[in-house]
Amino acid sequence: QKEVEQNSGPLSVPEGAIASLNCTYSDRGSQSFFWYRQYSGKSPELIMFIYSNGDKEDGRFTAQLNKASQYVSLLIRDSQPSDSATYLCAVNSGGYNKLIFGAGTRLAVHP
Amino acid sequence: DVKVTQSSRYLVKRTGEKVFLECVQDMDHENMFWYRQDPGLGLRLIYFSYDVKMKEKGDIPEGYSVSREKKERFSLILESASTNQTSMYLCASSFPYNEQFFGPGTRLTVL
Numbered sequence A: 001q002k003e004v005e006q007n008s009g010p011l012s013v014p015e016g017a018i019a020s021l022n023c024t025y026s027d028r029g030s031q032s033f034f035w036y037r038q039y040s041g042k043s044p045e046l047i048m049f050i051y052s053n054g055d056k057e058d059g060r061f062t063a064q065l066n067k068a069s070q071y072v073s074l075l076i077r078d079s080q081p082s083d084s085a086t087y088l089c090a091v092n093s094g095g096y097n098k099l100i101f102g103a104g105t106r107l108a109v110h111p
Numbered sequence B: 001d002v003k004v005t006q007s008s009r010y011l012v013k014r015t016g017e018k019v020f021l022e023c024v025q026d027m028d029h030e031n032m033f034w035y036r037q038d039p040g041l042g043l044r045l046i047y048f049s050y051d052v053k054m055k056e057k058g059d060i061p062e063g064y065s066v067s068r069e070k071k072e073r074f075s076l077i078l079e080s081a082s083t084n085q086t087s088m089y090l091c092a093s094s095f096p097y098n099e100q101f102f103g104p105g106t107r108l109t110v111l
Helices: none
Strands: A005-006 A013-014 A020-025 A034-040 A045-050 A052-056 A061-066 A071-076 A085-092 A100-102 A105-110 B004-006 B010-013 B020-023 B032-038 B042-051 B052-058 B063-072 B073-078 B087-094 B107-108
Touching: A013 A020, A013 B087, A020 A034, A020 A085, A034 A061, A034 A071, A045 A052, A045 A061, A045 A071, A071 A085, A071 B073, A105 B063, B004 B087, B010 B020, B020 B032, B020 B087, B020 B107, B032 B063, B032 B073, B042 B063, B042 B073, B052 B063, B073 B087
Parallel strands: A013 A105, B010 B107
Antiparallel strands: A005 A020, A020 A071, A034 A045, A034 A085, A052 A061, A061 A071, A085 A100, A085 A105, B004 B020, B020 B073, B032 B042, B032 B087, B042 B052, B063 B073, B087 B107
């Protein structure tokens, strides 16, 4: 059974701090990695995707991928209360881009 | 902007009823997906489709069927609704090997 593991949290950080969200996956053949943000009662929305080892930055967000360790992370710099949400890690599996989702990490940014 | 719409935001049905959930996307995506999301269990794939009239079972297909007669529309059918099918149902679409875009979700309650 291919799996994606995330710490459920909640991860609590003060406003302005860096939030670090982690994800491990079991399928060594996975090629595409996605981070989604989901506010309570809403559907997931894509924040970032990463395909290559290393870092990818987009504004306050940085995705990090280490395929050898089967590990992907999301860093949120200068965290804001509006970043409080559940963050889902997703990894492709098999053809047609079927994704396997982690259960999500709940992030709480307090003023 | 990609738009994925679902026929209802909230739905209440009785045990044994046949239930239809509709999803429409306007981006000419080949792939369409149906998930259910339950607290603590994350997103679980029910069925997906990679072309018109083509479908494949996901991780939890029991009690569900799907129909894709046109490229833009993917329907989820609960043949005989049961209380354990009370959940949030999310539709998504994508091009192959690309990120998935989600609809707003349908919160289904089966009494």
